Amino acid sequence: VRGQAIPSGGEGGAGSGRRRSAESHAAILAAAREILDEVGYFRLTIEGVAARARVGKTTVYRWWSSKSALVLEAVADQQPAPAALTGDLRADLRTVMDATVGMLRSDLAPTLMALTADLMHDGDDEMHATHLFHTDGEAIGAVLDRAGSSGALPAGTDSRLVQDIYIGTLLFRVLSNRSTDDVIETLLNLLLGTPERPPPA
Amino acid sequence: VRGQAIPSGGEGGAGSGRRRSAESHAAILAAAREILDEVGYFRLTIEGVAARARVGKTTVYRWWSSKSALVLEAVADQQPAPAALTGDLRADLRTVMDATVGMLRSDLAPTLMALTADLMHDGDDEMHATHLFHTDGEAIGAVLDRAGSSGALPAGTDSRLVQDIYIGTLLFRVLSNRSTDDVIETLLNLLLGTPERPPPA
Amino acid sequence: VRGQAIPSGGEGGAGSGRRRSAESHAAILAAAREILDEVGYFRLTIEGVAARARVGKTTVYRWWSSKSALVLEAVADQQPAPAALTGDLRADLRTVMDATVGMLRSDLAPTLMALTADLMHDGDDEMHATHLFHTDGEAIGAVLDRAGSSGALPAGTDSRLVQDIYIGTLLFRVLSNRSTDDVIETLLNLLLGTPERPPPA
Amino acid sequence: VRGQAIPSGGEGGAGSGRRRSAESHAAILAAAREILDEVGYFRLTIEGVAARARVGKTTVYRWWSSKSALVLEAVADQQPAPAALTGDLRADLRTVMDATVGMLRSDLAPTLMALTADLMHDGDDEMHATHLFHTDGEAIGAVLDRAGSSGALPAGTDSRLVQDIYIGTLLFRVLSNRSTDDVIETLLNLLLGTPERPPPA
DNA sequence: ACATAAACGAGACGGTACGTCTCGTCTTTTG
DNA sequence: CAAAAGACGAGACGTACCGTCTCGTTTATGT
Numbered sequence: 001v002r003g004q005a006i007p008s009g010g011e012g013g014a015g016s017g018r019r020r021s022a023e024s025h026a027a028i029l030a031a032a033r034e035i036l037d038e039v040g041y042f043r044l045t046i047e048g049v050a051a052r053a054r055v056g057k058t059t060v061y062r063w064w065s066s067k068s069a070l071v072l073e074a075v076a077d078q079q080p081a082p083a084a085l086t087g088d089l090r091a092d093l094r095t096v097m098d099a100t101v102g103m104l105r106s107d108l109a110p111t112l113m114a115l116t117a118d119l120m121h122d123g124d125d126e127m128h129a130t131h132l133f134h135t136d137g138e139a140i141g142a143v144l145d146r147a148g149s150s151g152a153l154p155a156g157t158d159s160r161l162v163q164d165i166y167i168g169t170l171l172f173r174v175l176s177n178r179s180t181d182d183v184i185e186t187l188l189n190l191l192l193g194t195p196e197r198p199p200p201a
Numbered sequence: 202v203r204g205q206a207i208p209s210g211g212e213g214g215a216g217s218g219r220r221r222s223a224e225s226h227a228a229i230l231a232a233a234r235e236i237l238d239e240v241g242y243f244r245l246t247i248e249g250v251a252a253r254a255r256v257g258k259t260t261v262y263r264w265w266s267s268k269s270a271l272v273l274e275a276v277a278d279q280q281p282a283p284a285a286l287t288g289d290l291r292a293d294l295r296t297v298m299d300a301t302v303g304m305l306r307s308d309l310a311p312t313l314m315a316l317t318a319d320l321m322h323d324g325d326d327e328m329h330a331t332h333l334f335h336t337d338g339e340a341i342g343a344v345l346d347r348a349g350s351s352g353a354l355p356a357g358t359d360s361r362l363v364q365d366i367y368i369g370t371l372l373f374r375v376l377s378n379r380s381t382d383d384v385i386e387t388l389l390n391l392l393l394g395t396p397e398r399p400p401p402a
Numbered sequence: 403v404r405g406q407a408i409p410s411g412g413e414g415g416a417g418s419g420r421r422r423s424a425e426s427h428a429a430i431l432a433a434a435r436e437i438l439d440e441v442g443y444f445r446l447t448i449e450g451v452a453a454r455a456r457v458g459k460t461t462v463y464r465w466w467s468s469k470s471a472l473v474l475e476a477v478a479d480q481q482p483a484p485a486a487l488t489g490d491l492r493a494d495l496r497t498v499m500d501a502t503v504g505m506l507r508s509d510l511a512p513t514l515m516a517l518t519a520d521l522m523h524d525g526d527d528e529m530h531a532t533h534l535f536h537t538d539g540e541a542i543g544a545v546l547d548r549a550g551s552s553g554a555l556p557a558g559t560d561s562r563l564v565q566d567i568y569i570g571t572l573l574f575r576v577l578s579n580r581s582t583d584d585v586i587e588t589l590l591n592l593l594l595g596t597p598e599r600p601p602p603a
Numbered sequence: 604v605r606g607q608a609i610p611s612g613g614e615g616g617a618g619s620g621r622r623r624s625a626e627s628h629a630a631i632l633a634a635a636r637e638i639l640d641e642v643g644y645f646r647l648t649i650e651g652v653a654a655r656a657r658v659g660k661t662t663v664y665r666w667w668s669s670k671s672a673l674v675l676e677a678v679a680d681q682q683p684a685p686a687a688l689t690g691d692l693r694a695d696l697r698t699v700m701d702a703t704v705g706m707l708r709s710d711l712a713p714t715l716m717a718l719t720a721d722l723m724h725d726g727d728d729e730m731h732a733t734h735l736f737h738t739d740g741e742a743i744g745a746v747l748d749r750a751g752s753s754g755a756l757p758a759g760t761d762s763r764l765v766q767d768i769y770i771g772t773l774l775f776r777v778l779s780n781r782s783t784d785d786v787i788e789t790l791l792n793l794l795l796g797t798p799e800r801p802p803p804a
Numbered sequence: 805a806c807a808t809a810a811a812c813g814a815g816a817c818g819g820t821a822c823g824t825c826t827c828g829t830c831t832t833t834t835g
Numbered sequence: 836c837a838a839a840a841g842a843c844g845a846g847a848c849g850t851a852c853c854g855t856c857t858c859g860t861t862t863a864t865g866t
Contacts, residue, residue, distance in 0.1 A: 172369030218815030419841030570775030577732035620810025
């Protein structure tokens with residue numbers, strides 16, 4: 001999620017007579033996005049989307065086989081702007097972790113979580129929580145790679161493991177409805193060492 | 202996972218009437234667990250649970266306000282025997298982390314994901330996925346406390362933060378459908394230092 | 403009883419979609435009639451009607467707003483063949499009154515009573531027990547009109563009033579579980595005068 | 604209805620224990636009457652009566668076996684005052700017919716109708732519409748008797764038949780939601796002859 | 805006076821039905 | 836002839852009551 005753009009046709013007057021399929025297609029995705037914003041994934045219904053898009057249910061079912069497929073596409077191009085990096089390792093890690101927390105606390109997160117669960121449920125072994133955090137993992141990886149190549153990291157640092165620890169810890173904190181500020185500092189110290197004073201943890 | 206009853210036995214109130222039936226209560230939770238195993242969270246219905254437990258729907262609704270509340274308790278009630286601790290800090294931490302992973306892998310992951318999404322969605326401040334990890338957190342805390350009082354830990358170690366890092370990382374790994382073995386070792390090294398040989402990560 | 407369709411075919415609207423299924427409609431009314439016969443008005447449930455008609459509940463609710471509306475139509479639809487008229491005023495009136503009594507006695511009285519109570523209760527100005535007697539009233543009216551135009555009736559006879567007196571009296575007799583034979587003769591004499599011998603009442 | 608008290612002394616028992624609480628009994632009947640006034644027979648529930656009377660459901664069920672039994676007793680002593688008669692035959696008949704119409708149009712009528720239907724349904728062959736109109740029939744009968752003995756009526760007038768015609772016609776008119784004024788005059792003329800001018804019907 | 809036993813308030817129980825909502829399919833009309 | 840509209844069978848939702856069944860708690864005897 002938070003990736004690639006897929007569709008679609010252009011707008012135009014509603015006018016009388018039968019609608020061109022590209023219009024319907026776009027209207028359905030737009031309706032889905034609106035409803036997701038308003039009531040979230042669980043309360044979104046195909047019926048509601050069709051009604052809002054002023055389209056028959058059949059038309060929705062013709063192009064998307066399930067609610068999850070529809071939402072997946074509707075949500076696909078909701079990309080936040082990637083954060084600018086400074087080259088300061090500690091600051092940049094803080095930036096990408098803040099971005100992850102921001103995503104987790106946004107309205108989008110429950111939708112993404114539900115979507116993931118739904119896809120997992122349908123035995124889609126390719127769809128795991130990883131996808132949710134794909135962008136976040138890449139961002140952390142990029143910061144670490146740049147730092148690693150300039151020797152600013154302990155030898156043998158496994159970028160993948162650091163990603164997992166960072167993301168997992170932040171995820172759990174958000175799920176627990178607790179603050180993430182202190183845990184971010186601790187995670188930084190764990191990797192980079194305490195700046196000057198003794199760490200808080 | 203493993204622990205506490207949530208609807209409570211009805212203390213403190215006034216009532217003189219008939220008391221809650223322990224058999225119904227247990228039958229409902231058992232039925233919920235069976236259905237979860239068979240068809241998963243999304244296809245579980247309150248109606249189905251009530252029918253399987255041979256109980257009126259009212260009785261389910263009387264004690265649990267939603268599907269997520271019911272599943273949360275049903276899943277939390279599956280208590281494995283607490284593992285025996287040896288006093289060896291590294292070994293004991295490994296033991297409790299293995300227990301957590303075991304719980305997470307018990308066909309529970311999709312349910313867990315869906316449940317989490319559901320709980321995030323309706324932002325119920327009283328009910329978090331955290332409940333599932335209550336016992337795990339306590340186990341880690343107990344091990345750390347014993348070690349801390351005997352001076353085996355770095356001064357200033359924050360037990361709560363360690364719990365969050367451990368549980369969060371393991372949770373994310375399981376949701377991502379990847380191995381947890383290497384990450385457990387890394388987490389141990391992070392806290393206790395590398396044993397003698399260079400760490401695997 | 404016997405007549406008109408109430409939910410109507412849905413004229414005047416816009417829609418292009420699928421039209422109402424005549425089979426479902428008929429099956430629902432038939433099921434309602436069967437259930438009325440078996441368990442009566444009070445124990446008839448919409449759910450039971452839908453199940454017996456092998457139809458979704460929605461379909462019943464789509465076309466009838468309440469149990470009483472459904473039963474009213476189910477009962478009204480039982481059209482016996484209209485009786486042949488001879489041109490003999492007294493005989494023809496006797497014939498149409500016999501038809502009304504026959505309808506009232508067809509295991510219908512308790513249903514009729516309950517339905518009437520139900521309709522009275524929620525004061526629906528559009529829906530009266532009167533619908534049940536529409537055909538009867540018309541039959542009486544037709545006989546009187548033919549007779550009136552040939553001068554066989556007292557001048558100024560109000561057909562509507564005669565209908566009300568005839569139907570009301572017969573209705574009350576049946577609801578009281580008493581014979582209607584003598585009252586029919588009296589009603590005829592009241593309008594047409596005593597034939598030759600003294601009246602029975 | 605509109606008559607007799609039924610309840611039951613509950614004698615004959617043996618025991619030493621606590622005796623029936625007169626307050627509860629009265630509170631239940633009062634609550635039932637209030638609820639009948641407010642929402643009518645169909646929407647009255649035992650549960651609601653018990654709650655309003657601040658009484659356990661058990662207590663209601665202990666003394667009344669069904670909703671109809673309870674309502675029958677609750678409604679039993681709601682007698683309207685009998686109208687004063689003048690001795691003027693035409694005026695007195697008009698008075699008693701007005702009383703009947705008043706009863707039919709009152710809040711009580713749907714309750715009585717429903718109650719009657721309910722009792723009929725339970726195969727209570729003793730309970731028919733007649734009971735509803737017992738008082739009305741008697742009033743008409745009394746007026747006719749007095750007039751008959753003074754020779755003011757046509758010979759051979761059958762009081763019972765007149766009652767049925769009067770009550771039935773009025774009942775049907777009220778059920779049809781139409782005026783009763785003109786029909787009353789016509790019924791009077793039918794029995795007593797047109798006063799001086801041509802009848803309205 | 806005191807044990808006793810019924811009646812009490814409360815309310816949980818297994819059920820049935822309610823009327824609504826949504827599912828995914830099927831049928832009809834129309835542009 | 837394909838898109839759109841919407842009726843269809845199915846079945847879960849959460850609520851309201853049903854009539855039954857414990858629960859302690861009164862409360863009036865009847866020894």
